Amino acid sequence: MNFVSELGLTRVPLTEEGRWEHNLYEAFLWGSLIGPLIGAALVSYMGPKRILEGGLLGASVATLLVPAAWKTLAHFALAIAQGACTSMMWPAAHVFAARWFEPEKRSSYISCYASWTAGWALAAFLGATLTNSIGRDSVFYVTCLLVVCWYVAWQKYVTDLPSAPLTISWTERSLINTVTDEYSPDAPPPIVQENRFSLKAFILSGPLWACALACFGSQWGLTTLLLAAIKYLQIVYGYSFSRDDVMSYLPFLGHFMCSIIFGCLADRFRSESYISTTTVRKLLVYTSHFLPGAIIFVFGYTGCDPSAPAALFTAALGLIGATPAGVYTSALEISPKYS
Numbered sequence: 001m002n003f004v005s006e007l008g009l010t011r012v013p014l015t016e017e018g019r020w021e022h023n024l025y026e027a028f029l030w031g032s033l034i035g036p037l038i039g040a041a042l043v044s045y046m047g048p049k050r051i052l053e054g055g056l057l058g059a060s061v062a063t064l065l066v067p068a069a070w071k072t073l074a075h076f077a078l079a080i081a082q083g084a085c086t087s088m089m090w091p092a093a094h095v096f097a098a099r100w101f102e103p104e105k106r107s108s109y110i111s112c113y114a115s116w117t118a119g120w121a122l123a124a125f126l127g128a129t130l131t132n133s134i135g136r137d138s139v140f141y142v143t144c145l146l147v148v149c150w151y152v153a154w155q156k157y158v159t160d161l162p163s164a165p166l167t168i169s170w171t172e173r174s175l176i177n178t179v180t181d182e183y184s185p186d187a188p189p190p191i192v193q194e195n196r197f198s199l200k201a202f203i204l205s206g207p208l209w210a211c212a213l214a215c216f217g218s219q220w221g222l223t224t225l226l227l228a229a230i231k232y233l234q235i236v237y238g239y240s241f242s243r244d245d246v247m248s249y250l251p252f253l254g255h256f257m258c259s260i261i262f263g264c265l266a267d268r269f270r271s272e273s274y275i276s277t278t279t280v281r282k283l284l285v286y287t288s289h290f291l292p293g294a295i296i297f298v299f300g301y302t303g304c305d306p307s308a309p310a311a312l313f314t315a316a317l318g319l320i321g322a323t324p325a326g327v328y329t330s331a332l333e334i335s336p337k338y339s
Contacts, residue, residue, distance in 0.1 A: 031083025039088030111263025121249035259321035284326030
């Protein structure tokens with residue numbers, strides 16, 4: 001250990017295993033940075049259904065190859081591919097929101113974006129069982145099998161447009177086409193239809209940059225919690241965060257549940273006209289940024305009781321769950337056609 005005397009701090013170097021995990025997650029984040037750009041560029045040509053299924057199948061293939069590439073340079077490449085494939089689905093999901101959901105219900109739908117944390121918790125629970133009973137590699141193979149099952153159901157029941165499926169009534173189709181922002185081929189063509197995308201207006205848009213900065217801040221805080229805070233709890237307080245530990249899934253389930261609650265409350269407040277849409281989004285952005293930031297600030301001053309920082313970590317992760325119903329939905333509302 002290295003002692004930084006002038007600051008009164010103790011620097012604890014990462015173990016080889018810990019550094020490897022950290023670098024893998026960093027590679028995943030770099031992939032997550034470029035994935036949305038790929039998805040946004042392709043979704044207008046291929047449709048949201050193909051982008052979403054392609055992203056998940058691509059991540060599944062990369063997962064299938066992980067055992068063969070374990071702790072090699074190829075493992076880093078696969079982590080980058082997994083990050084890119086999973087994050088390229090977000091633009092496609094926004095297109096689905098614009099086409100399928102009326103504005104008064106979009107917060108609830110977009111709050112389901114946080115279901116990745118529920119998947120994290122489920123993977124932690126199943127991973128422990130599979131690893132102990134079959135072996136480590138079985139986790140990757142079973143995950144891929146589940147994705148294939150999902151893909152079969154996705155192909156059968158999901159379509160790009162509300163006008164395509166035969167499983168909904170004409171009345172429901174007409175309602176969706178009336179209240180959403182997307183043009184339906186069943187409806188008469190508009191008198192003037194302008195589809196050109198203005199790059200200049202995009203770059204000079206103040207609301208767009210406000211959403212971008214809010215997204216950046218939220219992801220920064222989330223990454224700080226998932227990397228630094230977890231490592232702090234492991235080193236200082238001895239939490240294991242192993243697959244069979246309650247801390248490996250409880251905070252992430254809390255994040256998902258809080259996100260759903262925030263989304264439902266946002267739609268309720270807007271539909272009942274309790275407060276304006278702008279006020280709802282601002283309150284959710286403040287909740288998902290300032291409160292977790294304050295918690296992170298006091299994280300290191302909780303004393304020797306290990307339950308206090310664990311509770312703060314769970315609370316901060318839950319409050320960040322306001323992000324989907326806040327800034328993510330705002331990005332859709334300011335430009336539904338180019339979401």
